[in-house]
Amino acid sequence: MISEPFSSGSTLFHCSDARVKVIGGTVLSLVLATTTSFAVAMIGFLFTSLLLLISRPSPGLILKRIATVNIFTLFLLFSLPLTYGGADIVQLQYFQISLDGMRIACLIAIKTNGILFCFLALLATSSTVSLGHALERLRLPRKLVFLLLFSYRQLFVIHQEYLRLHRAAQLRAFTPSNSLHTYRTYSHLFGMTLVKSWNRAERVHQAMILRGFDGRLIPLKQPQLRKSDYLLLASLLLISLILAGFSLNNPV
Amino acid sequence: MHISEGILSTPVLAGSAVLTVMGTAVGLKKLDYDRIMTVSLLSATFFVASLIHVPIGPGSVHLLLGGLLGLILGWGAFPAIIVALFLQAIFFQYGGIIVLGANGLNIAGPAVLCGLLLHPMLLGTRKQQMTAGFLAGFCSMFFSALLMAGALFLSDQGFLKVASLILASHFPVMIVEGLITMFVVTFLVRVQPEILSLTTSPQ
Structure with missing residues (x-):
């Protein structure tokens, strides 16, 4: 998608x-x-x-x-x-x-x-990755480029998480309609996605620190x-x- | 919610770009490398929110949830939203590069403002938390639509009627945003309150 x-x-x-x-x-x-x-x-x-x-x-x-x-x-x-x-x-x-x-x-x-x-x-x-590195070499703030590259990296994962929760709701016969129940269900689906991505961030951060991350992302290709x-x-x-x-x- | 390229006038584009750069700079300054991973993940989550369509009347709208992001991240929501908007421009061609300043200001400005103003209410009773949640969703959407209409009107006075039409059509969306943000806030309070910085995270 x-x-x-x-x-x-x-x-x-x-x-x-x-x-x-x-x-x-x-x-x-x-x-x-x-x-x-x-x-x-x-x-x-x-x-x-x-x-x-x-x-x-x-x-x-x-x-x-x-x-x-x-x-x-x-x-x-x-x-x-x-x-x-x-x-x-x-x-x-x-x-x-x-x-x-x-x-x-x-x-x-x-x-x-x-x-x-x-x-x-x-x-x-x-590709978004080469755009990100290009922006960094054009002197955009490193933190901003980092945000861009990392959100891009995690985007697909989080979307998958959401889709999985959504599928689970559908399996329980959830059909969206104009009701408070629908809004509450979507909120909880999204809230759970938030909780998962929050905890994932923690784990990814720890893993990066373990590998000596110092705030720089080094591209493999330096065109x-x-x-x-x-x-x-x-x-x-x-x-x-x-x-x-x-x-x-x-x-x- | 996105204004496409080619619509706004040069002064409006320039003015909003300056403000967006300033907001992003403040947001980045307040962001240290310990939190940057969290902000990137939430930026991605914000992007995913825009893929969620909820039914409203006979049609459906996609969520924005800027107010929620503001409550969670405060100033950090500014760069997070800018990044998400940039990704939306790349993936779906919503908005664009030149108009990123205006769209960024329209969405991130109210989100940060509502987040900062309403966050203290989250420390109160359950009722206050629900109110804060609803207001964050409703008001951030309201001010976003207002800024969007304002940007159109400032670009060309002839846009007045179209701008008010856009503003009016966003009212149902504001209510849905308010409700969803309220439910997400009460959910987070129960499940993981540290996301809303209500308790210190166990580190």
């Missing part, structure tokens, strides 16, 4: 250094997130679509992800034209459609998907930046710079 389906592959992005992808992806997303220009958002969207195509994700899965994220975009597309107000109003039978609202909703839809594609192409093509990594970083930053410059000159 929890997995990183896009992180395995052999395309350009899968082989690139995670640090390059983190920096390039963040800068490009930042430009897209802050722009108010339709043209810049559109060009950015087309560019990140190209990136996504290069990363060759499995089509079914990627469409599903894109659909999930776009539920909120759809909500905005329907609600903003009706509620936004503004000067440009078109009367359509009983409804007043705000053109400003329509414009904003479309801009948001393009930006949201542009940034999503950028994320899927650049960051989702790395070196290659020429292609520098090239990728330079082109991502260049595109971001051009888009940012264009965005500053054309605010609408």
Whole structure:
């Protein structure tokens, strides 16, 4: 159920250094997130679509992800034209459609998907572990990276624990409904999961101390930046710079 | 509960990112390596909570339980929630990197605040414990929804109606969060009170 389906592959992005992808992806997303220009958002969207195509994700899965994220975009597309107000109003039978609202909703839809594609192409093509180590080498606080790597490590275990308890409840004919009993049962399931993970933390901590843990996690692979990594970083930053410059000159 | 990328305006993104960085810094500072394992495990548990769907009316919602995490970890809940949100962005593309500051502030801010303010009530009678539990769940969700609506409104005044719609639609969720947090708190008090720092842990 929890997995990183896009992180395995052999395309350009899968082989690139995670640090390059983190920096390039963040800068490009930042430009897209802050722009108010339709043209810049559109060009950015087309560019990140190209990136996504290069990363060759499995089509079914990627469409599903894109659909999930776009539920909120759809909500905005329907609600903003009706509620936004503004000067440009078109009367359509009983409804007043705000053109400003329509414009904003479309801009948001393009930006949201542009940034999503950028994320899927650049960051989702790395495993969480390599992202974590990349963040550490980019000077993020060591404790934060440790939290990230360790929660990631324990995530699956805790989810399994929860599922086991849930299965046990189902075997005892528990069927969820709108009742206090249901809420209490879920609370106890979750409370028990908490208790188990609390005690597991204690054991893991003791085991780590025994093995001489000093707060550092040392990755087995220490990737070196290659020429292609520098090239990728330079082109991502260049595109971001051009888009940012264009965005500053054309605010609408 | 997550705001997607591309919606908020630049000042809102920047402001919330600064506050989130500050909150995370305080949380990390208060966290020593003896507790870090516990916080990572609870961060993972918080992530798992978001996979639990409970029925509400004809549909279902997933749990958030930020208030509970605040009660257990205090300031430590801030980095724990940020990490869980980052993992959600990676796994499910909920939220994202640029908007992580805003989502982090919306969820972790109220969680830490409610946790810190309500924790003293846990030392009282059973009734007070239940009230603290309910309020932690209800209020943290309420303020999260309020901050979310506020972030939308500050980004663009035209979002006013949509923002109030979002706020209103979260009311049933607040009640469910309150009830679940209350039951979990009473459960923990009975089963392992040291999780809520009510007794010193046997070390």
